[in-house]
Amino acid sequence: MSEAAAKPRLKQIAAYDAGALTLAGPRVTLRRPEPGDAPRVAALMNDFDVVKNLSRAPWPYEPQDAADWLAHIAAPTTARGDYPFAVVTGEGLVGVVGISTNPQNPEGVELGYWFGRPYWGQGYATEAARLALEFAFHDLDLQKIDAGHFADNAASGRVLQKLGFAYTEDAPRFSKARNCEVACRMMILPRGRFAEGGANQEGMRHGG
Numbered sequence: 001m002s003e004a005a006a007k008p009r010l011k012q013i014a015a016y017d018a019g020a021l022t023l024a025g026p027r028v029t030l031r032r033p034e035p036g037d038a039p040r041v042a043a044l045m046n047d048f049d050v051v052k053n054l055s056r057a058p059w060p061y062e063p064q065d066a067a068d069w070l071a072h073i074a075a076p077t078t079a080r081g082d083y084p085f086a087v088v089t090g091e092g093l094v095g096v097v098g099i100s101t102n103p104q105n106p107e108g109v110e111l112g113y114w115f116g117r118p119y120w121g122q123g124y125a126t127e128a129a130r131l132a133l134e135f136a137f138h139d140l141d142l143q144k145i146d147a148g149h150f151a152d153n154a155a156s157g158r159v160l161q162k163l164g165f166a167y168t169e170d171a172p173r174f175s176k177a178r179n180c181e182v183a184c185r186m187m188i189l190p191r192g193r194f195a196e197g198g199a200n201q202e203g204m205r206h207g208g
């Protein structure tokens with residue numbers, strides 16, 4: 001990468017670290033989560049049907065869990081390599097999307113997301129994930145992003161499909177909330193495929 005091309009990217013990452021970066025889509029805005037998000041995160045995550053689909057969230061999900069997570073992600077991202085975003089609409093924080101490492105996939109960098117139940121089925125996950133993927137490919141300069149969804153979570157599989165992810169393999173993953181291994185479908189999105197707009201532009205119908 002040329003120095004000229006690297007500078008705007010580094011500027012975006014520095015802005016993220018400073019809590020000053022916002023990524024705006026037609027209906028949602030992404031920003032760095034902040035300690036004041038704790039009550040909202042705790043309220044929306046107090047739902048087993050949200051938490052059971054995540055690998056690392058505990059159940060029951062207590063207010064302290066939200067405070068602990070927000071404190072953890074307040075660490076400098078350059079050291080940790082995780083870039084979580086609060087997804088905000090006119091109703092406030094509606095979910096979280098992030099680019100992160102996962103100990104269950106030490107070689108990869110993953111897309112992850114969750115949304116509060118009142119906000120499902122409105123295309124928010126697809127729109128927010130597209131913004132996070134743009135950041136990952138353009139600003140973090142990643143060549144590919146992995147994602148895994150539990151086999152019984154078809155809605156997330158559909159989101160990944162709409163984004164252009166392709167299935168790679170089944171790889172059981174431990175779910176902290178379920179306290180057991182769960183069948184998990186691993187997916188991959190190479191940068192070139194995202195640049196072409198992904199395999200399936202149907203998701204764009206939610207954009208207007």
Ligand SMILES: CC(C)(COP(=O)(O)OP(=O)(O)OC[C@H]1O[C@@H](n2cnc3c(N)ncnc32)[C@H](O)[C@@H]1OP(=O)(O)O)[C@@H](O)C(=O)NCCC(=O)NCCS
Pocket residue numbers: 049050051053054113114115116119120121122123124125126127148149150153154155156158159202203
């Ligand atoms: C999965 C989740 C993120 C989806 O969020 P969302 O904002 O509703 O997603 P979108 O509206 O962008 O897209 C959902 C798609 O799944 C489809 N879908 C919903 N339920 C489905 C089901 N049971 N089976 C198959 N497809 C389903 C929707 O019809 C939509 O596809 P379409 O646009 O072709 O109609 C949300 O339900 C959630 O947060 N669940 C709990 C946490 C979670 O599962 N996180 C992901 C972990 S891998």
